[in-house]
Amino acid sequence: MISQNALHHAEKCRFCWMCRHLCPVQHQTGREVNTPRAKGLLLSMANKGTQPFDKDMAQAMYECLLCDACTNDCATGYQPPLFIREARTEAVVNELAPEAVMKLIDNALETGNIYGVEKPSYGQDGTDVLVYIGEVAAIQVPQMAKNLLAVLKKAGVSAKVLANEPASGVMLGDLMGYTEEVRQQAKACADAINAAGLPVVVLDSYDAEIMKQKYPEWGCEIKTDVTTATAYVAKLIASGKLEAKAGTGVQGACHDDDRLARTFHEFAPIRAMAKAAGYEVGEMFSREKLAKSCGTAVAYGYMPALVEKIAASRWEDLKRSGCAAMLTASPQAYLCLSLCVPEGKALVDLYAALV
Protein backbone atom coordinates (compact mmCIF):
# COMPACT_ATOMS: atom_id res chain seq x y z
CA MET A 1 0.00 0.00 0.00
CA ILE A 2 1.57 3.23 -1.17
CA SER A 3 0.97 6.23 1.09
CA GLN A 4 -0.85 9.31 -0.12
CA ASN A 5 2.30 11.32 0.47
CA ALA A 6 4.35 9.02 -1.75
CA LEU A 7 1.70 9.10 -4.48
CA HIS A 8 1.69 12.87 -4.26
CA HIS A 9 5.41 12.84 -4.99
CA ALA A 10 4.92 10.33 -7.81
CA GLU A 11 2.10 12.13 -9.57
CA LYS A 12 3.01 15.81 -9.50
CA CYS A 13 5.72 15.75 -12.15
CA ARG A 14 5.94 18.65 -14.62
CA PHE A 15 7.69 16.45 -17.19
CA CYS A 16 10.79 18.63 -17.23
CA TRP A 17 12.91 15.44 -17.47
CA MET A 18 15.79 16.84 -15.47
CA CYS A 19 15.94 13.57 -13.56
CA ARG A 20 16.39 11.75 -16.85
CA HIS A 21 19.65 13.57 -17.48
CA LEU A 22 20.99 12.92 -14.00
CA CYS A 23 20.13 9.34 -13.20
CA PRO A 24 23.33 7.26 -13.13
CA VAL A 25 21.37 4.05 -13.70
CA GLN A 26 19.50 5.38 -16.72
CA HIS A 27 22.80 6.67 -18.13
CA GLN A 28 24.08 3.11 -18.24
CA THR A 29 21.02 1.18 -19.28
CA GLY A 30 19.53 3.80 -21.61
CA ARG A 31 16.12 2.44 -20.70
CA GLU A 32 13.26 4.87 -20.17
CA VAL A 33 11.91 2.71 -17.36
CA ASN A 34 15.04 3.52 -15.39
CA THR A 35 14.29 7.22 -15.14
CA PRO A 36 12.87 8.33 -11.80
CA ARG A 37 9.92 9.89 -13.61
CA ALA A 38 9.03 6.61 -15.30
CA LYS A 39 9.01 4.92 -11.91
CA GLY A 40 6.57 7.57 -10.72
CA LEU A 41 4.33 6.98 -13.73
CA LEU A 42 4.40 3.23 -13.20
CA LEU A 43 3.41 3.61 -9.58
CA SER A 44 0.67 6.03 -10.50
CA MET A 45 -0.71 3.57 -13.07
CA ALA A 46 -0.57 0.74 -10.55
CA ASN A 47 -2.47 2.88 -8.08
CA LYS A 48 -5.14 3.66 -10.67
CA GLY A 49 -5.38 -0.01 -11.59
CA THR A 50 -4.34 0.47 -15.22
CA GLN A 51 -1.10 -1.49 -14.80
CA PRO A 52 -0.50 -4.39 -12.42
CA PHE A 53 2.21 -4.06 -9.81
CA ASP A 54 4.02 -7.15 -11.02
CA LYS A 55 7.55 -8.55 -10.99
CA ASP A 56 8.64 -6.32 -13.88
CA MET A 57 7.51 -3.22 -12.05
CA ALA A 58 9.20 -4.42 -8.89
CA GLN A 59 12.40 -5.02 -10.84
CA ALA A 60 12.24 -1.43 -12.16
CA MET A 61 11.94 -0.12 -8.60
CA TYR A 62 15.15 -1.93 -7.65
CA GLU A 63 17.09 -0.53 -10.61
CA CYS A 64 17.83 2.61 -8.63
CA LEU A 65 20.66 3.57 -6.29
CA LEU A 66 18.52 5.88 -4.11
CA CYS A 67 21.34 8.35 -4.67
CA ASP A 68 19.00 11.36 -4.54
CA ALA A 69 20.46 13.08 -7.62
CA CYS A 70 16.92 13.30 -9.02
CA THR A 71 15.61 14.94 -5.83
CA ASN A 72 18.46 17.43 -5.91
CA ASP A 73 17.50 18.63 -9.36
CA CYS A 74 13.73 18.14 -9.35
CA ALA A 75 12.12 21.32 -10.68
CA THR A 76 8.96 20.61 -8.69
CA GLY A 77 10.79 19.77 -5.48
CA TYR A 78 9.64 16.15 -5.29
CA GLN A 79 11.53 13.15 -4.00
CA PRO A 80 11.48 10.05 -6.19
CA PRO A 81 13.39 7.94 -3.62
CA LEU A 82 10.47 8.44 -1.26
CA PHE A 83 8.01 6.59 -3.49
CA ILE A 84 10.62 4.16 -4.82
CA ARG A 85 11.31 3.07 -1.25
CA GLU A 86 7.61 2.52 -0.60
CA ALA A 87 7.30 0.63 -3.88
CA ARG A 88 10.06 -1.67 -2.64
CA THR A 89 8.07 -2.31 0.52
CA GLU A 90 5.10 -3.18 -1.67
CA ALA A 91 7.27 -5.53 -3.71
CA VAL A 92 8.54 -7.35 -0.62
CA VAL A 93 5.10 -7.60 0.99
CA ASN A 94 3.67 -9.11 -2.19
CA GLU A 95 6.71 -11.35 -2.76
CA LEU A 96 7.53 -9.66 -6.07
CA ALA A 97 11.03 -8.43 -5.25
CA PRO A 98 13.89 -9.99 -7.26
CA GLU A 99 15.33 -13.17 -5.75
CA ALA A 100 18.75 -11.61 -5.26
CA VAL A 101 17.14 -8.84 -3.23
CA MET A 102 15.19 -11.30 -1.10
CA LYS A 103 18.40 -13.18 -0.36
CA LEU A 104 20.02 -10.00 0.95
CA ILE A 105 16.94 -9.20 3.03
CA ASP A 106 16.94 -12.67 4.55
CA ASN A 107 20.63 -12.29 5.36
CA ALA A 108 20.07 -8.89 6.97
CA LEU A 109 17.19 -10.18 9.08
CA GLU A 110 18.99 -13.34 10.13
CA THR A 111 22.55 -12.13 10.67
CA GLY A 112 22.25 -8.34 10.87
CA ASN A 113 24.17 -7.77 7.65
CA ILE A 114 23.35 -8.30 3.98
CA TYR A 115 26.37 -10.57 3.50
CA GLY A 116 25.01 -13.23 5.85
CA VAL A 117 28.35 -13.68 7.57
CA GLU A 118 29.58 -13.05 11.06
CA LYS A 119 30.64 -9.43 11.27
CA PRO A 120 34.30 -9.14 12.28
CA SER A 121 34.80 -7.37 15.56
CA TYR A 122 36.91 -4.22 15.73
CA GLY A 123 36.03 -3.94 19.40
CA GLN A 124 38.35 -1.73 21.38
CA ASP A 125 38.04 0.43 24.46
CA GLY A 126 38.43 4.16 24.33
CA THR A 127 37.16 7.21 26.14
CA ASP A 128 36.95 10.08 23.66
CA VAL A 129 34.66 8.89 20.88
CA LEU A 130 32.73 5.85 19.75
CA VAL A 131 33.54 4.89 16.17
CA TYR A 132 30.69 3.26 14.27
CA ILE A 133 32.31 1.17 11.54
CA GLY A 134 29.22 -0.12 9.68
CA GLU A 135 28.80 -3.42 7.90
CA VAL A 136 30.22 -2.44 4.50
CA ALA A 137 33.53 -1.28 5.93
CA ALA A 138 33.66 -4.07 8.51
CA ILE A 139 33.13 -6.85 6.00
CA GLN A 140 33.97 -5.53 2.52
CA VAL A 141 36.48 -2.73 3.07
CA PRO A 142 38.16 -3.69 6.37
CA GLN A 143 41.35 -1.84 5.58
CA MET A 144 39.50 1.48 5.53
CA ALA A 145 38.07 0.77 8.99
CA LYS A 146 41.53 -0.03 10.31
CA ASN A 147 42.96 3.07 8.64
CA LEU A 148 40.39 5.34 10.25
CA LEU A 149 41.21 3.89 13.67
CA ALA A 150 44.93 4.38 12.95
CA VAL A 151 44.34 8.03 11.96
CA LEU A 152 42.47 8.65 15.20
CA LYS A 153 45.22 6.99 17.22
CA LYS A 154 47.81 9.12 15.45
CA ALA A 155 45.87 12.24 16.42
CA GLY A 156 45.74 11.13 20.04
CA VAL A 157 42.03 10.31 20.03
CA SER A 158 41.02 7.44 22.28
CA ALA A 159 38.42 5.61 20.21
CA LYS A 160 36.01 2.95 21.33
CA VAL A 161 34.43 0.44 18.94
CA LEU A 162 31.54 -1.76 20.03
CA ALA A 163 32.52 -5.42 20.17
CA ASN A 164 29.22 -6.53 18.65
CA GLU A 165 28.30 -3.54 16.58
CA PRO A 166 24.60 -3.73 15.67
CA ALA A 167 23.31 -2.93 12.19
CA SER A 168 22.15 0.65 11.72
CA GLY A 169 19.17 -0.42 9.60
CA VAL A 170 20.30 1.50 6.53
CA MET A 171 20.87 -1.54 4.32
CA LEU A 172 17.55 -3.14 5.20
CA GLY A 173 15.85 0.24 4.71
CA ASP A 174 17.27 0.52 1.21
CA LEU A 175 16.20 -3.03 0.37
CA MET A 176 12.65 -3.05 1.67
CA GLY A 177 11.77 0.52 2.60
CA TYR A 178 11.27 1.90 6.07
CA THR A 179 9.33 -0.80 7.88
CA GLU A 180 9.05 -1.82 11.51
CA GLU A 181 11.81 -4.40 10.99
CA VAL A 182 14.16 -1.56 10.02
CA ARG A 183 13.06 0.53 12.99
CA GLN A 184 13.77 -2.40 15.32
CA GLN A 185 17.33 -2.62 13.95
CA ALA A 186 17.67 1.13 14.37
CA LYS A 187 16.37 0.98 17.92
CA ALA A 188 18.83 -1.76 18.91
CA CYS A 189 21.66 0.23 17.36
CA ALA A 190 20.65 3.47 19.11
CA ASP A 191 20.35 1.64 22.44
CA ALA A 192 23.87 0.20 22.08
CA ILE A 193 25.34 3.56 21.09
CA ASN A 194 23.53 5.40 23.88
CA ALA A 195 24.78 2.85 26.40
CA ALA A 196 28.34 3.76 25.44
CA GLY A 197 27.59 7.42 26.18
CA LEU A 198 30.27 8.80 23.88
CA PRO A 199 30.08 11.14 20.88
CA VAL A 200 29.78 9.02 17.75
CA VAL A 201 32.04 9.18 14.71
CA VAL A 202 30.43 7.34 11.80
CA LEU A 203 32.65 5.97 9.04
CA ASP A 204 29.93 5.27 6.47
CA SER A 205 27.87 8.34 5.58
CA TYR A 206 24.91 6.09 4.75
CA ASP A 207 24.83 4.98 8.39
CA ALA A 208 25.25 8.60 9.50
CA GLU A 209 22.27 9.66 7.43
CA ILE A 210 19.83 7.18 8.93
CA MET A 211 21.11 7.91 12.43
CA LYS A 212 20.73 11.64 12.11
CA GLN A 213 17.57 11.82 10.02
CA LYS A 214 15.45 8.78 10.77
CA TYR A 215 16.32 7.76 14.33
CA PRO A 216 14.76 10.89 15.90
CA GLU A 217 11.65 10.43 13.76
CA TRP A 218 11.37 6.81 14.90
CA GLY A 219 11.69 7.60 18.60
CA CYS A 220 15.20 6.21 19.00
CA GLU A 221 17.37 9.30 18.94
CA ILE A 222 21.07 9.02 19.65
CA LYS A 223 21.64 11.24 22.65
CA THR A 224 25.21 12.24 21.88
CA ASP A 225 26.69 14.09 18.91
CA VAL A 226 26.80 12.12 15.66
CA THR A 227 29.54 13.24 13.27
CA THR A 228 30.69 11.85 9.96
CA ALA A 229 34.23 10.51 10.09
CA THR A 230 35.27 12.91 7.34
CA ALA A 231 34.04 15.95 9.27
CA TYR A 232 35.70 14.68 12.45
CA VAL A 233 39.05 14.02 10.80
CA ALA A 234 38.93 17.41 9.04
CA LYS A 235 38.52 19.03 12.46
CA LEU A 236 41.56 17.14 13.75
CA ILE A 237 43.51 18.51 10.81
CA ALA A 238 42.25 22.07 11.35
CA SER A 239 43.11 21.93 15.05
CA GLY A 240 46.64 20.71 14.31
CA LYS A 241 46.13 17.38 16.10
CA LEU A 242 46.71 15.66 12.79
CA GLU A 243 49.70 16.96 10.91
CA ALA A 244 49.61 17.57 7.18
CA LYS A 245 51.92 15.46 5.06
CA ALA A 246 54.40 16.66 2.48
CA GLY A 247 53.10 17.09 -1.05
CA THR A 248 52.94 13.98 -3.21
CA GLY A 249 52.91 15.96 -6.44
CA VAL A 250 49.93 13.88 -7.51
CA GLN A 251 46.70 15.53 -8.58
CA GLY A 252 43.63 13.79 -7.25
CA ALA A 253 39.93 14.46 -7.49
CA CYS A 254 37.64 13.85 -4.54
CA HIS A 255 34.60 11.67 -5.10
CA ASP A 256 31.72 13.21 -3.15
CA ASP A 257 29.59 10.29 -2.03
CA ASP A 258 25.83 10.59 -2.35
CA ARG A 259 25.02 11.09 1.30
CA LEU A 260 27.85 13.47 2.15
CA ALA A 261 27.03 15.51 -0.94
CA ARG A 262 23.28 15.69 -0.87
CA THR A 263 22.21 14.93 2.69
CA PHE A 264 24.94 16.68 4.64
CA HIS A 265 26.17 19.14 1.99
CA GLU A 266 29.59 18.21 3.27
CA PHE A 267 32.23 18.97 0.62
CA ALA A 268 35.06 20.79 2.38
CA PRO A 269 36.21 18.09 4.86
CA ILE A 270 37.18 15.49 2.26
CA ARG A 271 39.11 18.17 0.32
CA ALA A 272 40.86 19.25 3.52
CA MET A 273 41.78 15.59 4.08
CA ALA A 274 43.11 15.33 0.52
CA LYS A 275 45.28 18.43 0.94
CA ALA A 276 46.56 17.23 4.31
CA ALA A 277 47.45 13.91 2.71
CA GLY A 278 49.65 15.80 0.25
CA TYR A 279 47.45 15.73 -2.86
CA GLU A 280 46.89 18.57 -5.27
CA VAL A 281 43.14 18.75 -5.40
CA GLY A 282 41.53 18.81 -8.82
CA GLU A 283 37.83 18.51 -9.55
CA MET A 284 35.58 16.32 -11.65
CA PHE A 285 32.68 17.86 -13.55
CA SER A 286 29.92 16.19 -11.52
CA ARG A 287 30.84 17.12 -7.99
CA GLU A 288 29.50 18.37 -4.68
CA LYS A 289 25.68 18.51 -4.74
CA LEU A 290 25.69 17.40 -8.37
CA ALA A 291 27.99 14.48 -7.64
CA LYS A 292 27.37 11.41 -9.75
CA SER A 293 26.95 8.22 -7.79
CA CYS A 294 29.49 5.47 -8.40
CA GLY A 295 27.16 2.81 -6.99
CA THR A 296 26.27 1.55 -3.54
CA ALA A 297 27.14 -1.56 -1.61
CA VAL A 298 23.55 -2.68 -1.37
CA ALA A 299 22.95 -2.26 -5.13
CA TYR A 300 26.21 -4.09 -5.79
CA GLY A 301 24.76 -6.93 -3.74
CA TYR A 302 21.90 -7.57 -6.19
CA MET A 303 23.02 -6.04 -9.51
CA PRO A 304 26.84 -6.23 -9.53
CA ALA A 305 27.29 -5.93 -13.30
CA LEU A 306 25.29 -2.70 -13.50
CA VAL A 307 27.09 -1.20 -10.50
CA GLU A 308 30.43 -1.98 -12.14
CA LYS A 309 29.30 -0.07 -15.24
CA ILE A 310 28.19 2.86 -13.08
CA ALA A 311 31.56 2.87 -11.29
CA ALA A 312 33.37 2.73 -14.64
CA SER A 313 31.42 5.81 -15.70
CA ARG A 314 32.74 7.64 -12.64
CA TRP A 315 36.25 6.70 -13.66
CA GLU A 316 35.51 8.28 -17.06
CA ASP A 317 34.71 11.51 -15.18
CA LEU A 318 38.11 11.27 -13.52
CA LYS A 319 39.86 10.75 -16.83
CA ARG A 320 38.20 13.89 -18.23
CA SER A 321 39.39 15.88 -15.19
CA GLY A 322 43.00 15.03 -15.98
CA CYS A 323 43.63 13.89 -12.40
CA ALA A 324 45.65 10.78 -11.69
CA ALA A 325 43.90 9.62 -8.55
CA MET A 326 40.34 9.17 -7.31
CA LEU A 327 40.25 10.14 -3.65
CA THR A 328 37.57 8.80 -1.36
CA ALA A 329 36.82 8.37 2.31
CA SER A 330 33.62 6.42 1.74
CA PRO A 331 33.67 2.64 2.19
CA GLN A 332 30.77 2.18 -0.22
CA ALA A 333 32.40 4.33 -2.90
CA TYR A 334 35.71 2.54 -2.37
CA LEU A 335 34.02 -0.83 -2.77
CA CYS A 336 32.36 0.14 -6.06
CA LEU A 337 35.25 2.10 -7.55
CA SER A 338 37.68 -0.71 -6.79
CA LEU A 339 35.76 -2.95 -9.19
CA CYS A 340 37.25 -1.32 -12.26
CA VAL A 341 40.29 0.88 -11.61
CA PRO A 342 41.58 1.95 -15.03
CA GLU A 343 45.19 1.47 -15.94
CA GLY A 344 47.32 4.45 -14.95
CA LYS A 345 44.81 5.70 -12.39
CA ALA A 346 44.83 5.15 -8.65
CA LEU A 347 42.08 4.69 -6.11
CA VAL A 348 43.09 6.27 -2.81
CA ASP A 349 41.63 5.63 0.61
CA LEU A 350 42.16 9.02 2.24
CA TYR A 351 42.41 7.53 5.73
CA ALA A 352 45.28 5.34 4.52
CA ALA A 353 46.91 8.41 3.00
CA LEU A 354 46.72 10.24 6.33
CA VAL A 355 48.17 7.49 8.52
Added chain:
Amino acid sequence: MNNILVCVKAVPATTSVQVDGQYRLKREGASLQWNIADESALEAALSLKDKDGTVTVVTMGPPKLEAPLQDLLARGCDRVVLITDRLMAGADTRATAGALRAAAKRLGPADLILCGRRAIDGETGQVPGELASALGIPCVSNVEKLEWEKDRLLLHRRLETGVEVLSARGPLVVSVCEYAYSLRLPGILSMRRARGKTVERYSAADLGLTAEQCGLKGSLTKVTAMESKFPGLRNGPKETDPAKGIQALRAMLREVQP
Protein backbone atom coordinates in the same frame (compact mmCIF):
# COMPACT_ATOMS: atom_id res chain seq x y z
CA MET B 1 -7.52 -11.45 26.76
CA ASN B 2 -7.55 -7.66 26.72
CA ASN B 3 -9.67 -5.87 24.19
CA ILE B 4 -8.36 -2.38 23.64
CA LEU B 5 -10.27 0.27 21.72
CA VAL B 6 -8.31 3.27 20.51
CA CYS B 7 -10.01 6.47 19.37
CA VAL B 8 -8.00 8.43 16.85
CA LYS B 9 -8.61 11.67 15.00
CA ALA B 10 -7.31 12.84 11.64
CA VAL B 11 -6.28 16.46 11.92
CA PRO B 12 -5.15 18.84 9.19
CA ALA B 13 -1.41 18.87 8.65
CA THR B 14 -0.12 21.93 10.46
CA THR B 15 0.84 23.48 7.14
CA SER B 16 -2.66 23.29 5.69
CA VAL B 17 -5.09 24.51 8.38
CA GLN B 18 -8.06 26.43 6.98
CA VAL B 19 -11.51 27.27 8.36
CA ASP B 20 -14.78 27.82 6.52
CA GLY B 21 -17.27 30.70 6.93
CA GLN B 22 -18.73 29.04 10.03
CA TYR B 23 -15.34 28.70 11.74
CA ARG B 24 -15.25 24.95 11.13
CA LEU B 25 -12.03 23.32 10.09
CA LYS B 26 -11.97 22.53 6.39
CA ARG B 27 -11.01 18.87 6.25
CA GLU B 28 -12.06 17.96 2.73
CA GLY B 29 -9.24 19.60 0.81
CA ALA B 30 -6.71 19.49 3.62
CA SER B 31 -3.82 17.11 3.92
CA LEU B 32 -4.68 15.02 6.97
CA GLN B 33 -2.50 13.25 9.50
CA TRP B 34 -3.22 11.31 12.67
CA ASN B 35 -3.22 13.50 15.74
CA ILE B 36 0.14 13.08 17.43
CA ALA B 37 -1.27 12.25 20.89
CA ASP B 38 -3.56 9.66 19.28
CA GLU B 39 -0.55 8.05 17.61
CA SER B 40 0.98 7.86 21.05
CA ALA B 41 -2.18 6.20 22.42
CA LEU B 42 -2.16 3.77 19.51
CA GLU B 43 1.42 2.71 20.14
CA ALA B 44 0.64 2.32 23.86
CA ALA B 45 -2.18 -0.04 22.84
CA LEU B 46 0.01 -1.99 20.43
CA SER B 47 2.72 -2.32 23.08
CA LEU B 48 0.15 -3.78 25.50
CA LYS B 49 -1.09 -6.04 22.70
CA ASP B 50 2.45 -7.32 22.13
CA LYS B 51 1.90 -9.29 25.36
CA ASP B 52 -1.75 -10.15 24.87
CA GLY B 53 -4.98 -8.82 23.47
CA THR B 54 -6.53 -7.15 20.47
CA VAL B 55 -6.52 -3.56 19.27
CA THR B 56 -9.48 -1.98 17.50
CA VAL B 57 -9.23 1.54 16.14
CA VAL B 58 -12.18 3.83 15.63
CA THR B 59 -12.20 7.22 13.99
CA MET B 60 -14.77 9.67 12.69
CA GLY B 61 -14.19 11.55 9.45
CA PRO B 62 -14.47 11.64 5.67
CA PRO B 63 -14.33 8.50 3.49
CA LYS B 64 -10.80 9.37 2.36
CA LEU B 65 -9.57 8.13 5.75
CA GLU B 66 -9.93 4.54 4.55
CA ALA B 67 -6.38 4.45 3.17
CA PRO B 68 -4.71 5.80 6.33
CA LEU B 69 -6.83 3.36 8.36
CA GLN B 70 -5.65 0.49 6.18
CA ASP B 71 -2.14 1.61 7.07
CA LEU B 72 -3.00 1.16 10.76
CA LEU B 73 -3.94 -2.46 10.04
CA ALA B 74 -0.44 -2.84 8.62
CA ARG B 75 0.98 -1.49 11.85
CA GLY B 76 -0.59 -4.33 13.81
CA CYS B 77 -4.14 -3.25 14.62
CA ASP B 78 -6.68 -6.05 14.43
CA ARG B 79 -9.72 -4.08 13.33
CA VAL B 80 -10.30 -0.54 12.08
CA VAL B 81 -13.62 1.29 12.00
CA LEU B 82 -14.52 4.48 10.19
CA ILE B 83 -17.59 6.41 11.31
CA THR B 84 -18.47 8.46 8.27
CA ASP B 85 -21.68 10.29 7.52
CA ARG B 86 -22.48 13.79 6.29
CA LEU B 87 -24.73 14.11 9.34
CA MET B 88 -21.63 14.02 11.55
CA ALA B 89 -20.07 17.16 10.01
CA GLY B 90 -19.34 19.97 12.45
CA ALA B 91 -19.60 17.78 15.56
CA ASP B 92 -18.33 19.36 18.77
CA THR B 93 -16.73 17.29 21.52
CA ARG B 94 -20.06 16.23 22.95
CA ALA B 95 -21.43 15.00 19.62
CA THR B 96 -18.10 13.31 18.90
CA ALA B 97 -18.13 11.54 22.25
CA GLY B 98 -21.74 10.49 21.55
CA ALA B 99 -20.74 8.89 18.24
CA LEU B 100 -17.72 7.18 19.81
CA ARG B 101 -19.89 5.88 22.64
CA ALA B 102 -22.34 4.41 20.14
CA ALA B 103 -19.46 2.80 18.22
CA ALA B 104 -17.93 1.41 21.43
CA LYS B 105 -21.27 -0.11 22.38
CA ARG B 106 -21.70 -1.65 18.93
CA LEU B 107 -18.15 -3.03 18.84
CA GLY B 108 -18.66 -4.91 22.09
CA PRO B 109 -17.04 -4.69 25.51
CA ALA B 110 -13.58 -3.15 25.67
CA ASP B 111 -11.34 -3.59 28.69
CA LEU B 112 -9.53 -0.39 27.94
CA ILE B 113 -10.29 2.65 25.78
CA LEU B 114 -7.34 4.83 24.86
CA CYS B 115 -7.47 8.35 23.42
CA GLY B 116 -4.90 11.04 22.83
CA ARG B 117 -5.13 13.60 25.60
CA ARG B 118 -5.95 16.39 23.15
CA ALA B 119 -6.07 17.10 19.44
CA ILE B 120 -3.79 19.65 17.87
CA ASP B 121 -6.65 21.26 15.94
CA GLY B 122 -9.29 21.87 18.61
CA GLU B 123 -6.96 21.59 21.65
CA THR B 124 -9.94 21.02 23.98
CA GLY B 125 -8.92 17.70 25.53
CA GLN B 126 -12.59 17.09 26.37
CA VAL B 127 -13.43 13.96 24.37
CA PRO B 128 -11.79 11.34 26.65
CA GLY B 129 -13.64 12.61 29.71
CA GLU B 130 -16.92 13.00 27.86
CA LEU B 131 -16.64 9.53 26.38
CA ALA B 132 -15.95 8.00 29.81
CA SER B 133 -18.90 9.89 31.23
CA ALA B 134 -21.15 8.77 28.39
CA LEU B 135 -20.11 5.15 28.96
CA GLY B 136 -20.32 5.45 32.74
CA ILE B 137 -16.73 4.33 33.33
CA PRO B 138 -13.72 6.09 34.94
CA CYS B 139 -11.24 8.23 33.05
CA VAL B 140 -7.55 8.70 33.82
CA SER B 141 -5.98 11.64 32.01
CA ASN B 142 -2.48 12.75 30.97
CA VAL B 143 -0.94 9.28 31.08
CA GLU B 144 2.58 8.90 29.72
CA LYS B 145 3.20 5.23 30.48
CA LEU B 146 0.97 2.18 30.74
CA GLU B 147 2.05 -1.25 31.89
CA TRP B 148 0.45 -4.42 33.10
CA GLU B 149 0.93 -5.52 36.69
CA LYS B 150 -0.76 -8.91 36.80
CA ASP B 151 -4.40 -8.14 35.99
CA ARG B 152 -4.16 -4.45 36.76
CA LEU B 153 -2.83 -1.52 34.80
CA LEU B 154 -0.18 0.79 36.19
CA LEU B 155 -0.78 4.25 34.83
CA HIS B 156 1.88 6.95 35.09
CA ARG B 157 0.14 10.35 35.02
CA ARG B 158 2.08 13.47 34.19
CA LEU B 159 1.26 16.24 36.65
CA GLU B 160 2.65 19.76 36.94
CA THR B 161 4.55 18.71 40.05
CA GLY B 162 5.73 15.25 39.03
CA VAL B 163 4.41 11.84 38.06
CA GLU B 164 1.55 10.08 39.80
CA VAL B 165 1.32 6.29 39.49
CA LEU B 166 -2.14 4.77 39.67
CA SER B 167 -3.23 1.18 39.63
CA ALA B 168 -6.49 0.53 37.84
CA ARG B 169 -8.68 -2.22 36.51
CA GLY B 170 -10.77 -1.87 33.37
CA PRO B 171 -13.00 -0.94 31.85
CA LEU B 172 -11.76 2.61 31.82
CA VAL B 173 -10.80 5.42 29.47
CA VAL B 174 -7.19 6.60 29.49
CA SER B 175 -5.95 9.71 27.72
CA VAL B 176 -2.33 9.43 26.62
CA CYS B 177 0.19 12.27 26.32
CA GLU B 178 1.65 13.21 22.95
CA TYR B 179 5.23 11.99 22.36
CA ALA B 180 4.94 9.44 25.20
CA TYR B 181 5.15 6.64 22.62
CA SER B 182 6.44 6.66 19.02
CA LEU B 183 4.08 4.85 16.68
CA ARG B 184 5.70 1.82 15.11
CA LEU B 185 6.06 1.50 11.35
CA PRO B 186 4.16 -1.05 9.30
CA GLY B 187 6.01 -4.37 9.37
CA ILE B 188 6.28 -6.75 6.45
CA LEU B 189 4.43 -9.57 8.21
CA SER B 190 1.67 -7.34 9.53
CA MET B 191 1.31 -5.80 6.06
CA ARG B 192 0.83 -9.29 4.65
CA ARG B 193 -1.72 -10.09 7.35
CA ALA B 194 -3.52 -6.81 6.66
CA ARG B 195 -4.03 -7.60 2.98
CA GLY B 196 -7.16 -9.63 3.68
CA LYS B 197 -8.68 -7.12 6.09
CA THR B 198 -10.97 -4.23 5.27
CA VAL B 199 -11.99 -0.99 6.91
CA GLU B 200 -15.43 -1.29 8.52
CA ARG B 201 -17.69 1.69 7.84
CA TYR B 202 -20.47 2.85 10.15
CA SER B 203 -23.05 5.51 9.33
CA ALA B 204 -25.12 7.39 11.89
CA ALA B 205 -27.97 4.99 11.21
CA ASP B 206 -25.71 1.98 11.76
CA LEU B 207 -24.95 3.39 15.19
CA GLY B 208 -28.59 4.09 15.96
CA LEU B 209 -28.04 7.85 16.01
CA THR B 210 -30.62 10.36 14.79
CA ALA B 211 -29.78 13.57 12.93
CA GLU B 212 -30.45 15.52 16.14
CA GLN B 213 -27.70 13.59 17.94
CA CYS B 214 -25.06 14.15 15.28
CA GLY B 215 -22.89 16.92 13.89
CA LEU B 216 -23.87 20.54 14.39
CA LYS B 217 -27.39 19.62 15.51
CA GLY B 218 -26.08 17.34 18.21
CA SER B 219 -23.52 19.85 19.45
CA LEU B 220 -23.86 21.97 22.55
CA THR B 221 -21.18 24.43 21.54
CA LYS B 222 -20.76 26.62 18.49
CA VAL B 223 -17.78 28.70 17.48
CA THR B 224 -19.06 32.24 16.99
CA ALA B 225 -15.84 34.08 16.27
CA MET B 226 -12.19 33.43 15.65
CA GLU B 227 -9.27 35.84 15.64
CA SER B 228 -5.54 35.59 15.27
CA LYS B 229 -3.39 36.41 18.25
CA PHE B 230 -0.63 37.42 15.88
CA PRO B 231 -2.20 40.19 13.80
CA GLY B 232 -0.03 41.09 10.88
CA LEU B 233 2.83 38.92 12.07
CA ARG B 234 4.03 38.04 8.61
CA ASN B 235 3.60 41.59 7.34
CA GLY B 236 5.14 43.28 10.38
CA PRO B 237 8.20 45.51 10.26
CA LYS B 238 11.49 43.82 9.62
CA GLU B 239 14.16 44.52 12.21
CA THR B 240 17.74 43.98 11.16
CA ASP B 241 19.37 45.04 14.43
CA PRO B 242 19.43 41.88 16.63
CA ALA B 243 19.12 43.84 19.90
CA LYS B 244 16.10 45.77 18.69
CA GLY B 245 14.68 42.57 17.20
CA ILE B 246 14.88 40.81 20.57
CA GLN B 247 13.13 43.76 22.24
CA ALA B 248 10.37 43.70 19.62
CA LEU B 249 9.95 39.95 20.03
CA ARG B 250 9.72 40.30 23.82
CA ALA B 251 7.04 42.95 23.44
CA MET B 252 5.11 40.74 21.04
CA LEU B 253 5.29 37.74 23.39
CA ARG B 254 4.10 39.88 26.31
CA GLU B 255 1.17 40.94 24.16
CA VAL B 256 0.02 37.39 23.45
CA GLN B 257 0.80 35.96 26.90
CA PRO B 258 -2.49 34.72 28.42
